[in-house]
Amino acid sequence: MTRQDQTPSSTTTWSRWKAEAVRPRLLILRHLPVAGVGLVTTLVVVNLLLGLLPIGFVVATSALVGEVPGAVAGGEGSDAWRELVRLFVLAAAAFVVQQVLAPVQLTLGEIARRRVDGHVHQRLIGISMRSTGIGPMEQQDSLDALKEASRRLDGSWETPGMACAGLIALVARYTSLVGYCVLVGAVVSWFAGAALLVTVLVFRYGNRGGLRKYSQAWSSVIAVFRRATYLRTLALSGSAAKELRVFGLTGWLGDRYADAHRQWLAPVWRARRRIYLLPYLAYTAIGLAVSVLVFVALARTGAAGSVTLAELAIGLQATMGALMLGGYYPESDDATQLGMLAAEGMEKLDERVARHDTVPSQRGTVDPASLDVPSVRFEGVRFHYPGSRRPVHDGLDLELEPGRCTALVGINGAGKTTLVKLLTRLYEPTSGTIRFGGVDLREMEVDRWRRQVSVVFQEFLRFELSAADNIALGAVHVPRDETAVRRAAERAGIRDVLESLPHGFETPLSRAYTGGVDLSGGQWQRVAIARAFYALEAGARLLVLDEPTSALDVRAEARFFEQFVERTRGATSLLISHRFSSVRHADRIIVLEHGRVLEQGTHDELEAAGGRYAELFHLQAERFTQDDVPDERAVTTARGAER
Numbered sequence: 222m223t224r225q226d227q228t229p230s231s232t233t234t235w236s237r238w239k240a241e242a243v244r245p246r247l248l249i250l251r252h253l254p255v256a257g258v259g260l261v262t263t264l265v266v267v268n269l270l271l272g273l274l275p276i277g278f279v280v281a282t283s284a285l286v287g288e289v290p291g292a293v294a295g296g297e298g299s300d301a302w303r304e305l306v307r308l309f310v311l312a313a314a315a316f317v318v319q320q321v322l323a324p325v326q327l328t329l330g331e332i333a334r335r336r337v338d339g340h341v342h343q344r345l346i347g348i349s350m351r352s353t354g355i356g357p358m359e360q361q362d363s364l365d366a367l368k369e370a371s372r373r374l375d376g377s378w379e380t381p382g383m384a385c386a387g388l389i390a391l392v393a394r395y396t397s398l399v400g401y402c403v404l405v406g407a408v409v410s411w412f413a414g415a416a417l418l419v420t421v422l423v424f425r426y427g428n429r430g431g432l433r434k435y436s437q438a439w440s441s442v443i444a445v446f447r448r449a450t451y452l453r454t455l456a457l458s459g460s461a462a463k464e465l466r467v468f469g470l471t472g473w474l475g476d477r478y479a480d481a482h483r484q485w486l487a488p489v490w491r492a493r494r495r496i497y498l499l500p501y502l503a504y505t506a507i508g509l510a511v512s513v514l515v516f517v518a519l520a521r522t523g524a525a526g527s528v529t530l531a532e533l534a535i536g537l538q539a540t541m542g543a544l545m546l547g548g549y550y551p552e553s554d555d556a557t558q559l560g561m562l563a564a565e566g567m568e569k570l571d572e573r574v575a576r577h578d579t580v581p582s583q584r585g586t587v588d589p590a591s592l593d594v595p596s597v598r599f600e601g602v603r604f605h606y607p608g609s610r611r612p613v614h615d616g617l618d619l620e621l622e623p624g625r626c627t628a629l630v631g632i633n634g635a636g637k638t639t640l641v642k643l644l645t646r647l648y649e650p651t652s653g654t655i656r657f658g659g660v661d662l663r664e665m666e667v668d669r670w671r672r673q674v675s676v677v678f679q680e681f682l683r684f685e686l687s688a689a690d691n692i693a694l695g696a697v698h699v700p701r702d703e704t705a706v707r708r709a710a711e712r713a714g715i716r717d718v719l720e721s722l723p724h725g726f727e728t729p730l731s732r733a734y735t736g737g738v739d740l741s742g743g744q745w746q747r748v749a750i751a752r753a754f755y756a757l758e759a760g761a762r763l764l765v766l767d768e769p770t771s772a773l774d775v776r777a778e779a780r781f782f783e784q785f786v787e788r789t790r791g792a793t794s795l796l797i798s799h800r801f802s803s804v805r806h807a808d809r810i811i812v813l814e815h816g817r818v819l820e821q822g823t824h825d826e827l828e829a830a831g832g833r834y835a836e837l838f839h840l841q842a843e844r845f846t847q848d849d850v851p852d853e854r855a856v857t858t859a860r861g862a863e864r
């Protein structure tokens with residue numbers, strides 16, 4: 222057929238077949254070199270032998286059958302008898318070697334799987350850590366792809382490594398198939414051999430194609446499947462147990478789980494019937510017809526006396542053997558299909574991470590450490606999140622003056638955290654410029670710029686490591702300084718607590734480890750602040766604290782802010798809070814609203830102006846003076862006593 226002859230539908234079918242059947246196999250084959258050329262070659266040779274041995278067995282046992290009349294007539298010791306024994310030994314040897322090689326095939330396949338999967342796991346981590354910006358980790362489609370890829374890799378059955386081992390195992394099966402068909406061709410007719418080969422391949426295609434469609438049906442209900450899994454995890458998790466019982470949600474959860482379970486299972490079972498039942502009947506009918514034809518041809522040649530007893534036995538065994546190969550291959554089919562989906566999932570993740578990462582890592586030649594004045598200016602910055610049309614910042618102009626503490630306040634959702642993401646180049650502004658020391662951040666290499674910034678995020682990290690490690694991880698690019706670790710803890714007001722732990726600063730901050738302890742939320746927050754102070758000592762010149770005291774009570778928070786301004790005097794710092802009353806000691810306060818600066822000035826200036834700051838400051842201050850909140854130290858001591 223020429224290109225012009227191809228109809229659009231045949232082109233579509235062909236390209237779909239290429240995309241669904243050919244491309245995933247090529248993807249899997251690309252992983253093979255990781256398993257090692259030596260191992261893969263050995264595995265292929267073992268599989269070739271495993272494919273040829275059944276052929277040898279059929280030939281030897283058929284020849285043996287052919288020798289029986291002569292051996293019986295000649296009696297023990299005759300030439301025919303000796304030939305019979307020789308053939309018996311050959312058949313037995315073929316059988317025994319096959320039994321010995323089968324576990325070798327499994328073991329080598331397992332080694333290949335582990336090597337490939339080890340590499341794939343590393344690649345998964347590599348892909349998820351690769352993005353310079355945070356976009357891929359906040360976009361739902363790339364998060365979905367990441368979740369799906371790691372879910373598949375977590376099971377040892379659905380991995381690209383399994384697909385590699387499964388694909389190589391096909392060598393044994395198809396070698397046997399070709400061998401059987403050649404035998405049928407030689408003893409019955411080449412037409413019969415070819416017809417048998419085509420029939421078995423068509424049967425296989427139906428079987429494998431069914432598996433492919435079935436796994437697609439599975440993929441289409443993945444969202445409901447995830448919901449069912451989520452509900453099951455919720456029902457079994459210790460952390461949800463209290464609320465589920467107190468709010469009387471146990472029955473509700475059971476019903477929701479049963480619904481979700483039905484919703485994903487019903488379409489899968491419907492698809493299973495559609496995909497397997499009719500094709501199974503059709504292929505079985507074809508298989509039966511072809512085998513009857515081959516057997517009839519064999520019987521006719523037998524009746525005509527033109528085949529020997531041995532040839533008749535070969536024809537029968539080879540036809541049966543070939544037909545048996547038309548079914549499901551347990552060592553290969555599921556593993557190959559699911560492993561290919563896992564490999565495709567990785568590619569999808571790779572593509573989505575690349576698409577959503579808009580921050581270039583290597584551009585820029587200016588070293589920010591060489592800039593004298595650590596001031597930051599936002600000039601006409603506009604930003605909206607990818608996929609959203611609503612600007613979070615809409616022409617934002619503000620300055621963080623060098624060596625001074627600026628506070629940024631605004632109601633929930635005003636865009637304070639987003640500003641930190643732009644400042645740390647986790648996203649690039651849609652338009653406008655951010656300058657440090659007068660130079661556009663885009664002229665700096667991202668890693669160098671980030672060493673200038675020390676941040677405590679709202680959701681800061683709690684490393685399951687020692688207290689000292691938790692602090693020192695603020696600056697891994699400089700040699701570790703234990704005195705600086707303790708100094709940072711002192712500045713964050715957590716040194717005494719850490720020193721009183723069972724192993725002092727070396728105590729693991731997790732109960733999952735022997736001798737480990739859990740800190741309270743407020744204590745953890747101070748450890749995170751100590752980490753930021755440590756980074757500051759290691760050379761960072763900009764300190765950003767995003768809601769650094771949300772886990773502290775009002776008095777502890779007020780004390781923290783009073784001390785903070787004192788302890789960071791001289792550093793350029795940005796304090797973010799939606800509690801207006803907590804930032805009054807800052808050198809300058811900026812009120813953010815609707816993506817722009819609404820007001821700015823000192824506390825006294827803003828108070829006197831009587832605008833939004835003054836209004837919200839008094840509103841919140843009133844509430845807090847009415848509250849009778851216990852001192853944080855008292856809470857901490859009580860927690861310690863409980864322990």
Ligand SMILES: Nc1ncnc2c1ncn2[C@@H]1O[C@H](COP(=O)(O)OP(=O)(O)OP(=O)(O)O)[C@@H](O)[C@H]1O
Nearest residue numbers: 359606609613632633634635636637638639640799
């Ligand atoms: N990854 C994201 N994708 C899309 N929209 C987002 C994303 N993160 C935040 N937003 C939206 O951007 C707006 C500003 O969010 P941001 O977290 O910056 O506010 P905030 O002032 O820090 O709020 P809060 O005081 O509650 O921490 C909100 O409307 C929020 O829903």
